[in-house]
Amino acid sequence: MADVLRGLGVSAGAAAGPALRMGRVPRLPAPRTVTDQAAERAAAREAFDQVGRELAERAARAADPAARAILEAQALIAKDPMLAESCDGAIGAGLDAAHAVHTAFTQQADGLRAAGGYLAERAADLEDLRDRAVAWLLGEPMPGIPDPGHPFVLIADDLAPADTATLDPRRVLALVTARGGPTSHTAILARALGLPAVVACQEALAVEDGTLIHIDGDTGAVTLHVTAAVIAETAAETAGSPAESFAGPGRTADGHRVPLLLNIGSADDLPADAATDVEGVEGVGLLRTELLFLGRHDAPGLDEQREAYTRVFRALPGRRVVLRTLDAGADKPLPFLSLADEPNPALGIRGLRTSRTRPEVLETQLAAVAEAAAAADADVWVMAPMVSTAREAADFAARVRAHGLSKVGAMIEVPAAALRAAQILEHVDFLSIGTNDLGQYTMAADRQCGELADLLDPWQPALLDLIASCARAGKAAGKPVGVCGEAASDPWLACVLVGLGISSLSMSRAAVARVGARLSRYSYGDCVRLAESALAAADAAAARAAVTSAS
Amino acid sequence: MPERTVTVASSSGLHARPAAMFVKAAAAQPVPVKLRIGDGPAADARSILAVLALRVEHGTAVTLSTGAEDGPAAHEALNTLADLLSRDLDAEPANG
Numbered sequence: 001m002a003d004v005l006r007g008l009g010v011s012a013g014a015a016a017g018p019a020l021r022m023g024r025v026p027r028l029p030a031p032r033t034v035t036d037q038a039a040e041r042a043a044a045r046e047a048f049d050q051v052g053r054e055l056a057e058r059a060a061r062a063a064d065p066a067a068r069a070i071l072e073a074q075a076l077i078a079k080d081p082m083l084a085e086s087c088d089g090a091i092g093a094g095l096d097a098a099h100a101v102h103t104a105f106t107q108q109a110d111g112l113r114a115a116g117g118y119l120a121e122r123a124a125d126l127e128d129l130r131d132r133a134v135a136w137l138l139g140e141p142m143p144g145i146p147d148p149g150h151p152f153v154l155i156a157d158d159l160a161p162a163d164t165a166t167l168d169p170r171r172v173l174a175l176v177t178a179r180g181g182p183t184s185h186t187a188i189l190a191r192a193l194g195l196p197a198v199v200a201c202q203e204a205l206a207v208e209d210g211t212l213i214h215i216d217g218d219t220g221a222v223t224l225h226v227t228a229a230v231i232a233e234t235a236a237e238t239a240g241s242p243a244e245s246f247a248g249p250g251r252t253a254d255g256h257r258v259p260l261l262l263n264i265g266s267a268d269d270l271p272a273d274a275a276t277d278v279e280g281v282e283g284v285g286l287l288r289t290e291l292l293f294l295g296r297h298d299a300p301g302l303d304e305q306r307e308a309y310t311r312v313f314r315a316l317p318g319r320r321v322v323l324r325t326l327d328a329g330a331d332k333p334l335p336f337l338s339l340a341d342e343p344n345p346a347l348g349i350r351g352l353r354t355s356r357t358r359p360e361v362l363e364t365q366l367a368a369v370a371e372a373a374a375a376a377d378a379d380v381w382v383m384a385p386m387v388s389t390a391r392e393a394a395d396f397a398a399r400v401r402a403h404g405l406s407k408v409g410a411m412i413e414v415p416a417a418a419l420r421a422a423q424i425l426e427h428v429d430f431l432s433i434g435t436n437d438l439g440q441y442t443m444a445a446d447r448q449c450g451e452l453a454d455l456l457d458p459w460q461p462a463l464l465d466l467i468a469s470c471a472r473a474g475k476a477a478g479k480p481v482g483v484c485g486e487a488a489s490d491p492w493l494a495c496v497l498v499g500l501g502i503s504s505l506s507m508s509r510a511a512v513a514r515v516g517a518r519l520s521r522y523s524y525g526d527c528v529r530l531a532e533s534a535l536a537a538a539d540a541a542a543a544r545a546a547v548t549s550a551s
Numbered sequence: 552m553p554e555r556t557v558t559v560a561s562s563s564g565l566h567a568r569p570a571a572m573f574v575k576a577a578a579a580q581p582v583p584v585k586l587r588i589g590d591g592p593a594a595d596a597r598s599i600l601a602v603l604a605l606r607v608e609h610g611t612a613v614t615l616s617t618g619a620e621d622g623p624a625a626h627e628a629l630n631t632l633a634d635l636l637s638r639d640l641d642a643e644p645a646n647g
Contacts (some may be wrong), residue, residue, distance in 0.1 A: 073571045076599040079578075083600065108600055118566060119603060 007201025008453045009220035009544075010182045011190035012491050012514060015174035016214040016226055016234040019207050020148060022156040023141030026134045027501075032096040041479025042061070043182045044087050047133040051412045052078035054142070061149050077122075078129055083108060098137040105130030107128065127503040141209065145429055147171070153213055155204050158188040169193045174215045176222055177202045181453035182436075182486060190217075194510035198222055200453035218548055246516040248280015250505065257523035258498050260516055261320065261506035263484060267311035271509070283320035283379070285313060285432070285506020286484040288325045289365070290334060299336040299361055305368035306375075313376035320379045320431060322484070322506070324411065325365055327351050327385040337361065346446065351386020351413070352396060362399065373549040383409035383432055388416050390423040397427045411484075413437035418466040421473035421481075428479075431470055432506070434483025439463050458487035458541035464500065464535055464543070471501030482506060491518035492547050499531030553625045554616045557633045561640045565607035569640035574599045576635055581626040582620040588613055596632065 036038055046514030052075045057426050059071035077083070090100035090339040094360030112119040131143045147155065147168050154172045158179040158498040172195060180186045180199035198204075204222060207213065214223040214230055250260035263286040264270060271281075292308050293300045300308075313321055328350055337358055342348035355362040366382070373380040384396045387410040397408040409430040412418050418438065423433060435458050440447045442463050445455035467483070474481030482504035487493050489511035495518060497505060507515060522530070530547045539541035562571035562642060577584050577596035585593035586602060594601035596615070607613055615632050617625040 069568045069571070073567065073599065076571055080598045080600050081595055082598040111604075112600075115604065119606070122603065280566055 003224050005201050005203045005207075005222040005224065007176065007198035007222060008182065009197075009217045010180075010184075010187035010199050011070070011175075011195060011197035011217045011489075013174075013194075013196035013217045014215065014234055015153060015196045015217075015237070015238065016231040017173045018148075018150070018152050018209075019155050019210070019211045019213045020146040020152045020209050021205065021207070022145055022154060022159075023135050023142045023143045024157065025131050025143050026138050026140050028098060028102060028134065029138070031099050034091070034094060034096050037091050040095075040100065041088055043137060044091065044101050044133075045084065046099065047101055047136045048078050048084060048087075050136050051129055051132045052076075057149070058147050062245065074125055074129060077126065094107060094190035098134050101133045101137060102130060145172070153215060155207055156186075157205060158184065159189060159389045167193075169195060174214055174217065175196075176201055176213075178202050178205045181449070181456045182439075182449065182458060188486065188508070191486065192508045192510050194514070200451075206337045218490075219544070246280055246513040246520070247281055248512075248516055250280060250516050250519060251496065252519055252522055252524045252527060254523040254525070255526075256498070258502075258519060259283070259285075259320070259504040260512050261322070261482070261484075261504055262512070263288070263506050263508055264312070266308065267315055269509070270312070270315050277327045281509075281512055283316055283322075284312065285320075285322050285482055286505060287323045288327065289324060290328060293326070293336070295332060297335045298499065299364070302364055302368050305365060306371045309369055309372035310375050313372055313378035313380060316378045318377060318379065320381060322381040322383060322409070322482075323369055325352070325362060325382065325384050326354065328354055346440070346515070351411075352384040352392060353386060355396075365402060366405070366487060370405055373405060377406075380405065381409055381430065383411055383428075383430070384507040385411045385434070386413055386437075387411060387424065388414045390420055390427060393417075393424045394427040412466075412470055413441065416441050418470050421470040422476065425473055425477040425479050430479055431474060431481045432528075433467055433470055433481065433483045433485065433502075435463065435467070435483060435487035438466060438485070439487075442466060454540065456494060457544075458485070458490065459534065459540040459543040461535055461537055461539065461543055464496070464531075467497065467502065468500045468531070468535065471503075474503065475501055480504060490513065491515050492530075492544070495519060495522055496514075496531045496534045497526045498549060499527030499529070500535075552618065552619055553617065553629055554614055555629045555633045556612055556614045557636045558612050559603060559609060560637050562609050563641050564609045564611065565602060565605065565613075565636075568629050570599060572640055573632065573635055574602055580631065581624050582617050582628050584628055584632060585615070585616050586613055586619060589596055 055071050055075035059068050062068035062071055073378055087100045087104035088536050090103045094099050105126050109123040113123040115421035134144050137363050151171055151173050153174045155176045158177050174195055175190050175197040176187055177186045177199045196215055198215050198220050201222055211224055212226050214226045251256045259282040260280055262281055264284055264424050265288045328337050331464050337354050384404050387393050393410045400408045408428050409432055410428050411432050411434050413434040443455040445452040472483050480503040482498050483502050488505040489507040491514050494505050494515045533546040534543040559565055584596040586596045587593040594605050615629050
């Protein structure tokens with residue numbers, strides 16, 4: 001294996017430390033014919049011991065008494081004589097150790113579940129222990145996020161939303177995944193937690209546990225077998241990062257103001273003290289209203305929506321809150337819209353297009369927004385997702401203004417809309433560029449397709465060209481053009497966007513300090529030059545290299 | 552056949568931490584101990600799964616037994632475990 005693996009850097013920053021792979025739930029192979037039952041019994045016993053020992057070690061390290069009690073109880077279960085007996089019985093009946101362990105745990109778990117109540121809640125613990133014991137017997141890494149008791153770089157095939165619940169950002173230094181792309185769950189999570197991340201690095205899974213590695217979330221390089229000195233140096237650099245001291249507001253070194261805003265799904269995503277100038281954030285640049293109603297079969301009513309929006313508006317008195325109307329799509333199912341099955345949902349009825357068939361849903365939402373805006377004194381802006389034509393923008397603007405809401409905008413996600421930004425701006429007050437979708441439609445590459453991650457790179461010069469043309473249209477019209485896609489979370493790319501003429505950047509909370517700090521080190525003129533060098537590059541990698549090496 | 556009947560004092564009964572403390576103490580005894588409620592089925596006191604399955608609530612009288620084992624070690628084991636059950640383990644510090 002080469003000493004430097006290449007992936008796609010999707011969350012900025014560098015980190016170094018021992019690599020640990022995350023195992024998946026093991027799949028039992030076909031049963032083996034057992035020739036030596038005593039050996040199988042010994043192997044099974046060793047698996048129980050191993051799992052029990054690992055849990056006892058984790059319990060001993062746990063700082064939180066509640067967490068320690070849970071881990072201790074799990075360690076006791078692994079050493080339970082009933083399980084061992086039941087496992088021995090299964091081996092006596094001819095099963096190999098892995099199948100016998102699996103059977104013994106599953107029987108107990110089923111029994112607990114049948115008992116119901118408090119005991120049923122323990123069934124999942126038993127299944128977790130079972131998967132650990134079976135993985136050990138099969139020589140696979142233990143399932144779940146490892147907890148070795150020291151900081152490490154997590155290597156995984158890909159991360160599922162459920163994995164994130166157990167990911168401790170104080171232990172995990174960085175993420176490297178074999179699959180995924182710039183807009184995959186791993187990437188979004190990493191940026192939200194402020195962890196450097198490299199995705200689409202297929203060779204990473206072959207890295208042995210414990211190998212000392214260095215990852216660069218800007219360039220996507222994963223360097224193997226680094227020295228302890230490199231690790232210490234990287235840790236020192238991270239600790240001394242000026243990102244820690246960013247106080248806001250967002251501006252370049254020479255005072256060119258660039259409001260930094262948050263992408264949120266509900267009031268719960270706001271800092272507790274959002275009303276003060278925390279973290280240099282000046283408001284919300286993207287309120288994803290559909291996240292409040294995901295998976296719902298009944299359309300949310302006027303009162304429910306008004307209440308949800310009011311919570312956000314009241315948390316930000318006097319601040320800008322850009323609300324995006326419902327954005328349903330293949331990855332964000334809203335069953336109450338009862339959209340027909342489509343052969344290609346990304347090119348189907350989604351975003352603003354749903355109002356063609358269900359105009360009353362948009363009407364109810366706008367009425368709720370208007371009432372919520374009247375009940376608070378936030379500066380409420382309303383925008384539509386997936387606008388394709390100036391006519392659509394005009395229709396949307398008329399509907400919004402009919403509700404007494406004065407600031408209307410269009411999201412730019414469709415290349416057609418980017419090309420006609422000037423005409424769209426004749427009807428609306430602002431534009432907000434969703435770089436994730438604009439990238440996928442510009443490059444004709446599905447956001448979910450990890451193998452096309454290079455095409456989905458937000459540094460693609462074609463994407464930057466479209467952003468530049470929107471920014472020029474905004475300048476000519478004297479109207480703001482912001483970016484609310486994940487591109488705004490990349491500190492270098494944020495400088496480029498400002499240089500292209502973007503007027504505000506909206507991102508996840510964890511990215512604000514990094515982006516704000518980077519921006520404050522360059523003048524507006526520097527940003528313009530960085531943008532020019534990115535636009536002049538032949539491809540995404542060259543664009544990134546041109547900008548990061550110019551510093 | 553040495554036996555001791557004792558009322559479980561822990562406020563949560565024999566669940567969660569009190570159950571774990573009891574099972575650990577039972578496993579540390581030199582003789583095997585069984586636990587039952589009234590004339591119900593006896594559970595191996597060293598098995599957390601068996602003890603949890605008894606669903607012992609606060610205030611329940613439970614019987615500890617060493618079966619055929621008799622002698623000083625058996626009595627000592629019963630005393631230790633009976634003492635544990637008669638304390639409110641939920642009220643004791645977690646590091647005990």
